[in-house]
Amino acid sequence: EPLFNQDYHLEQVSAWPHSSLRLGQVSGLALDSDSNLVIFHRGDRYWGPGSFNGQAEYQERSLGPIQQSALLVVDEAKGNILRASGRNMFYMPHGITIDQKNNYWVTDVALHQVMKLSGDGTDRVLLTLGEAFTPGSDKQHFCQPTDVAVDPHTGNVFVSDGYCNARILKFSADGKYLSEWGAGSSDRRRRVPFQIPHSLAFLPDKQEVCVADRENGRIQCFIAETGEFVKEIKKEEFGGEVFAISYSPAGDGLIFAVNGNSLYHTAPLRGFVINYSTKDILDTFSPETKEFKMPHDIESSDGSVFVGDAGSSSVFKFTNEKLHRSV
Numbered sequence: 001e002p003l004f005n006q007d008y009h010l011e012q013v014s015a016w017p018h019s020s021l022r023l024g025q026v027s028g029l030a031l032d033s034d035s036n037l038v039i040f041h042r043g044d045r046y047w048g049p050g051s052f053n054g055q056a057e058y059q060e061r062s063l064g065p066i067q068q069s070a071l072l073v074v075d076e077a078k079g080n081i082l083r084a085s086g087r088n089m090f091y092m093p094h095g096i097t098i099d100q101k102n103n104y105w106v107t108d109v110a111l112h113q114v115m116k117l118s119g120d121g122t123d124r125v126l127l128t129l130g131e132a133f134t135p136g137s138d139k140q141h142f143c144q145p146t147d148v149a150v151d152p153h154t155g156n157v158f159v160s161d162g163y164c165n166a167r168i169l170k171f172s173a174d175g176k177y178l179s180e181w182g183a184g185s186s187d188r189r190r191r192v193p194f195q196i197p198h199s200l201a202f203l204p205d206k207q208e209v210c211v212a213d214r215e216n217g218r219i220q221c222f223i224a225e226t227g228e229f230v231k232e233i234k235k236e237e238f239g240g241e242v243f244a245i246s247y248s249p250a251g252d253g254l255i256f257a258v259n260g261n262s263l264y265h266t267a268p269l270r271g272f273v274i275n276y277s278t279k280d281i282l283d284t285f286s287p288e289t290k291e292f293k294m295p296h297d298i299e300s301s302d303g304s305v306f307v308g309d310a311g312s313s314s315v316f317k318f319t320n321e322k323l324h325r326s327v
């Protein structure tokens with residue numbers, strides 16, 4: 001085991017949330033401009049083996065959109081629901097990020113779309129990218145897009161596309177296609193395409209965008225301006241799949257990640273705190289109350305880390321005990 005940095009030791013806040021949030025599969029987490037946690041979940045809908053056909057076309061349109069509130073705003077201290085919205089809009093929620101103006105950017109893998117929504121609870125659709133229910137891989141079509149990241153300096157929007165494509169696309173703040181790129185490699189001979197680019201994190205202090213390249217069990221980072229490959233973080237400890245990442249500029253920069261199980265690798269499901277510069281794993285963590293089943297997104301906010309689990313339909317909160325321990 002690598003020497004863990006004495007600065008980081010995350011432990012679950014077992015009494016969080018104070019009361020049940022009655023969640024469906026949790027697919028995405030984001031922090032809003034008031035540092036509240038926004039949970040993107042599937043209500044009574046779930047992604048099973050029959051949800052999509054071989055062409056990635058959604059098979060359950062007849063169910064209509066999810067009627068429950070797919071967007072919950074909860075306060076990060078207690079986990080109380082402050083606002084519920086997102087009814088009758090989504091078929092298969094996936095990723096969410098919130099920009100500097102508190103707009104929500106979400107992806108829906110059944111709609112194959114990215115939507116920009118007003119963050120005031122009215123869910124006004126301000127912009128849509130992709131054609132509803134129509135998978136594709138050109139400039140106007142995605143195939144099960146997984147996440148969005150926004151560059152706070154330029155407003156540019158990055159989309160990880162997706163389960164059935166292997167690319168990152170870049171759009172201007174008003175939705176104009178700018179560019180796209182595939183996986184990078186630190187060694188040309190080993191140029192391996194993305195295998196489900198599943199989660200994105202923007203690094204504002206480095207002007208980079210990082211990708212959880214899920215089935216390749218690696219994180220790759222690129223220069224936001226050019227898409228140029230910067231670095232890869234791949235660890236035995238990940239055990240084959242990296243599901244999601246989040247970033248904090250604290251120190252040299254910290255990447256938070258959660259792993260997953262593939263058919264070929266099984267590893268303990270857990271979260272990781274990684275030093276961006278050295279690539280060292282500073283800490284690993286998992287809940288005490290119950291096991292992770294499918295940790296699906298991770299969000300970090302000064303000293304706290306939240307993990308949304310699509311397998312157990314729950315959200316876990318962790319805090320850095322090193323910060324809180326009286327010395």
Ligand SMILES: O=C(N[C@@H](O)C(=O)O)c1ccccc1
Nearest residue numbers: 025027047048049094296310
């Ligand atoms: O990965 C899958 N799902 C999760 O990521 C998710 O639920 O977003 C999945 C893939 C194939 C069939 C069924 C589920």
